[in-house]
Amino acid sequence: MGELTRSIADFLCSMPDRPLPDGAAEVVGIGFCDAIGVMIAGCGEPVHIAALTAMRARQSRPESRIALGPERCIAPDAAMVGAVAAHALDYDDYAYSNHVSAILVPAILAEAEHLGADGDAMLRAYVAGYEVWRTLMKREPDDFYERGWHPTAVLGGFGVVAAMSVLHRLTRDQIVNALGLAVAHGGGVMGNFGSMAKPFQGGHAAQGGMSSVRLALAGMDAGPDALDGANGFLRALSPHQRIDTATPADMLGHDWGIIDERLNIKRYPTVGSSQRSADCATRLHHDHAPDIDAIERVCAHISEKHIRVMPIHAPRTALEAKFSLEFVVAAGLISGEVGFDQLTDAYVQRPDVQRLIARVEPVVGPDDDPEFLAGARADIIHLHMRDGSVLSSPEVTRWRGHARNPMTTGELKAKFMDCSARRIGETEASALFDRLQNIRGLRTVADLPVIAPA
Template sequence: METTRRDGAGLTRELVRRALAVYHEDLPGTVRQVARDCLVDWLGCAHAGQQEPASRIVRASVLEEGGAAQATLIGSPLKVGVSQAALVNGTASHALDYDDVNLVLPGHVSVAVIPALLALAEYRQASLSEFVAAFVAGYETACRIGALVEPAHYANGFHATATLGSLGAAVACAHLLKLSESEACHAVGVAATQAAGLKAMFGSMAKPLHAGMAAQTGVRSALWAQKGFTSRPDALECAQGFVLAHGQDMHAHHALAEPAGGHHLLNNIFKFHAACFSTHATIEALRELRREHAPSPDQVQRIQVTAGTPCAICNIPSPTTGLEAKFSLRAASAFALLDMDTSRLDTWDRVTEDAVQATLERVRVELVPGMGLSESVVALHLADGRSFERAASVGSPMADKAEQSRRVDRKFLALVSPRIGYDRSLRILDRLTAMVDDAASSASLTDLFLDCRA
């Protein structure tokens, strides 16, 4: 029975109780399908992100440290300790900023939860069905805590992927380890006291590190709790606890409310532009303007982008690297106007090309209150005096989940097949389809890791 009051008393335990009650056989088919798509998307991003500078540095450091061979580094035959694998794989999966999002946080849940859970599942020889149930439990918990603490948490400068992701990862791992309710509450507390990550780091290597840190914190917290490590069991709601220390908003009724469709996971949004999500509405608006009016770039005198003040996270004015370009509305506008493919990873590295720089100089960005991360209004002002305007919003997931799966699969093949071949990439997709098939849900993760080796 729910005993949580509006002031949050008993909230940590209630959220843990709900999470531990998630069972694979009870999950609707659409939820299992989206969970499968999250893993496909995560694997593609992690595989392609291995060679990014941040990934290489963290990986090299972990290999220098040494450790028990417990869990695989994605795309290689190498194994390291469980928490080390979570750190390396988590960092790699967020290095391209191409991974999925959920706006209730707002942030990236999969890159925090999946690397923690995969490392632990491999080490404990868990099945795909156990993985899926634990993933859903952790994902839903992270989103419920997002509903609890937002908007103050994010507005105060915390990167929810790092902070709330740590808590979701801890709950997911607690579920997989079959911890008791009390042990899982302690895991949440241990994660809560470690959770950290600043939005000020966007556009630097520290942002993808946030995902790796969250994954490592989550799996480590659950493993320690299993061994008897304790914390406050009411870490979320207690005085000077996680919620009030991070922003003053405590919306217990929002955290406990049922989301549309019954699961926050169904509102997961997959990215099909390889950049910060807050650039996507601007890209889509410019694409629509190009399709409708077909202006040549040299006809355009000025591009006016109006977006919400939360989009300050992607307003680097003069990017000089691909990583900075991913957090620049001006660069995103230039690429879109020049009809450059923003789903390609190498497009963002072309930000210093003359044509891009010349177009970028014609972009003006205005950030206004009242608009969110997923909205943009773009106006094109042409040299002949004509002007065209388009508004775009990308804040809703695809309604057609079958088509969403097909698009995620195509994205995976584009990211992974150049590295391991098309046939092996297809085989991985076939294995992961077992997630939505009860008859095959006891399949092991071992073959998946073997197929992922470069």
């Protein structure tokens, strides 16, 4: 067994009784609110319906509610469908380039309901999942996207294993086996971006992590070096074989990423790398009200790593548009917003939107953000008008909702209401948000209402 695997197992064994840092409960509450809000909004999306249909086709024990709704099934399947719904709109939070809450929250809700775990256990499970997942991501000095990997899909299962280890109070040997078994579930590539398979990759990570723990509890073992060995998973993923698999993760439980990095809450239901550009475009619309027909070309400055996860340059569907810099910029300039009304096939295919998409030119620069490995020092958009004039957006680095520029509670609630009230009603949505603010105070998941979207 490698030192990395050993140190992770030691940390997880201590988590049920380890003091948590001040502020952790606040971040977890934000993560639960955001994930459940976007999960409600994602219910009814084609990918959610497909996942639900596939789950219904197989018999399973009614252990847990599906996306907190009235239907029940075995917990790993409930986690899969819930995570698919939470990630369906790509509106969910992220940290360290991974969609943390959309994967952890549905899994924690499903297994906590099955086990009868209380809010404190759920809080600890989330923190454990966040920290272990972050540790594995931070071990890689290069960019997983460079090799086409989808980090949420290939690493998220290990975060879920960590969370489930706390809920089940697994032994050290069981944790090591569960981590090794999660390797067998790992997978997911950027080639699925812009399709329903992208959110399913997240759902599969949640389901795979939970299944790995259940297999370990049933006595199945795994190679002790499957995660961090010379022929292990992390080295197989690493773009240039520079990942640190040798040193122990001794910072776990001391250097709390959940306090230092927190969560980035999206303002727009598009890929995280587009959030700055969306801000630039919408601010140009509101500050200058440019004549769209008078725009000759649009120069959108963006970093190399951010453009890499927006590979779709001529989108025709809403799913494709979420991963298109050109669409995000065009929608922001035309409508002054990039929201649910713009993320429809009909809007994407509008002639004026398609014409402006064709005029957007990405200007790719270095990843020179002073704080983060991915991102430019700032993003900016310049409109070159047919009369020779140039209109420029403000430079944007930390949009409202970024962990370094967090939303207020009122802004978080406004997003939650926009996601959920149209489906479950204003009164029910407001009460649910207020309840989710204090996860630690829940006696069981049964304290949360049954959500039956209209």
